[in-house]
Amino acid sequence: MSAALKVHNLYRYFGHLQAVNGVSFEVPHGSVCGFVGANGAGKTTTMRILATLDYPTMGVAEVCGINVVNHPSEVRKLIGWMPDHFGNYEHMTVLEYLDFYARALGYKGKERRQRVQEVMEFTDLIPLAERFSNKLSKGMTQRLGLGRALLHDPQVLIMDEPAAGLDPKARVELKHLIRVLAKEGKTIFISSHILSELGEMCDSLLFINAGRVVHHGNAEDLKRGADALGGVLYDVQVAGEAQTVSDWCVLQPHVEFLEARKHGGRIRIETDDPAKAADVLSRMVKDGLRVVEFHREQRNLEDAFIDILGRIERGEKNVIAPPPMPETKSAPTATTASES
Numbered sequence: 001m002s003a004a005l006k007v008h009n010l011y012r013y014f015g016h017l018q019a020v021n022g023v024s025f026e027v028p029h030g031s032v033c034g035f036v037g038a039n040g041a042g043k044t045t046t047m048r049i050l051a052t053l054d055y056p057t058m059g060v061a062e063v064c065g066i067n068v069v070n071h072p073s074e075v076r077k078l079i080g081w082m083p084d085h086f087g088n089y090e091h092m093t094v095l096e097y098l099d100f101y102a103r104a105l106g107y108k109g110k111e112r113r114q115r116v117q118e119v120m121e122f123t124d125l126i127p128l129a130e131r132f133s134n135k136l137s138k139g140m141t142q143r144l145g146l147g148r149a150l151l152h153d154p155q156v157l158i159m160d161e162p163a164a165g166l167d168p169k170a171r172v173e174l175k176h177l178i179r180v181l182a183k184e185g186k187t188i189f190i191s192s193h194i195l196s197e198l199g200e201m202c203d204s205l206l207f208i209n210a211g212r213v214v215h216h217g218n219a220e221d222l223k224r225g226a227d228a229l230g231g232v233l234y235d236v237q238v239a240g241e242a243q244t245v246s247d248w249c250v251l252q253p254h255v256e257f258l259e260a261r262k263h264g265g266r267i268r269i270e271t272d273d274p275a276k277a278a279d280v281l282s283r284m285v286k287d288g289l290r291v292v293e294f295h296r297e298q299r300n301l302e303d304a305f306i307d308i309l310g311r312i313e314r315g316e317k318n319v320i321a322p323p324p325m326p327e328t329k330s331a332p333t334a335t336t337a338s339e340s
């Protein structure tokens with residue numbers, strides 16, 4: 001069975017700006033994939049191409065085996081697209097808004113009313129049915145956007161930064177809805193900057209940097225550091241000058257100072273052998289550091305992401321180089337994408 005989403009050697013140039021630079025990945029049916037990257041990494045551009053809103057300069061993007069450039073209408077039936085920002089209409093209530101889109105999708109009469117009702121129940125919009133759609137809070141607006149994206153019961157949901165700007169309660173509600181949709185078997189491709197939240201709900205995480213995929217893997221592996229820098233992180237706190245920790249680390253082989261904290265900092269010891277960590281601690285004490293705290297820390301997703309970027313900068317990570325563009329094109333053309 002083909003993947004729900006398949007992107008192969010995808011490029012999107014805006015003039016000389018290489019927004020997407022040879023990206024390849026697959027998202028299996030029924031899985032939740034988090035799309036992670038710094039601002040400007042190319043997430044929205046990739047998602048817009050998958051959502052048939054933009055053309056690749058070159059390469060292939062498919063939804064459920066259907067090419068997005070060659071068969072956009074068929075792809076639109078399969079996907080629900082939730083952009084990071086979307087416009088609302090003045091003087092249109094939540095109910096009227098969803099009813100309007102249901103009509104546009106071709107739902108008629110009783111079936112339309114029923115579908116709108118189902119979506120409003122799922123997104124908990126019934127109490128807001130008569131509220132003007134442009135007067136909602138950010139969290140309510142996101143639920144309305146999700147409702148709109150779900151009206152035609154799509155197999156695949158593409159969500160660009162749905163949690164941005166939401167308060168903690170609204171984020172929990174959104175996460176719950178995504179979990180329910182995943183349980184129903186929908187494929188969900190979701191971008192976010194909040195890595196800890198993505199880790200909890202995603203089967204895989206796709207890291208993109210400067211238009212290139214730098215990692216595609218499972219959150220637990222990343223956290224364990226299996227594919228990150230290696231070594232183990234320790235929180236070290238001292239009585240007295242916090243800077244003594246970083247000064248000490250500079251002179252030590254196999255110990256790296258990662259981040260300053262109020263009374264010391266976070267360090268990485270390049271081995272997972274506890275005896276070696278004990279040696280480091282005993283050297284610290286021997287060298288006069290007044291250590292009051294020395295404990296192992298779990299690597300979180302942010303650490304893993306920063307580790308990966310650091311490795312790339314130092315040329316240590318094997319980022320599989322995409323094949324070079326045969327010829328640089330300044331303007332995208334739909335005809336350059338071909339079905340595989």
Ligand SMILES: Nc1ncnc2c1ncn2[C@@H]1O[C@H](COP(=O)(O)OP(=O)(O)OP(=O)(O)O)[C@@H](O)[C@H]1O
Nearest residue numbers: 014017018019037038039040041042043044045046
């Ligand atoms: N229509 C456009 N014209 C010119 N440049 C563009 C266009 N759309 C995106 N870009 C540029 O392409 C690069 C990738 O942008 P994109 O929006 O895909 O990044 P992103 O990863 O979604 O970032 P963010 O997290 O900030 O939304 C950026 O440098 C952006 O300025």
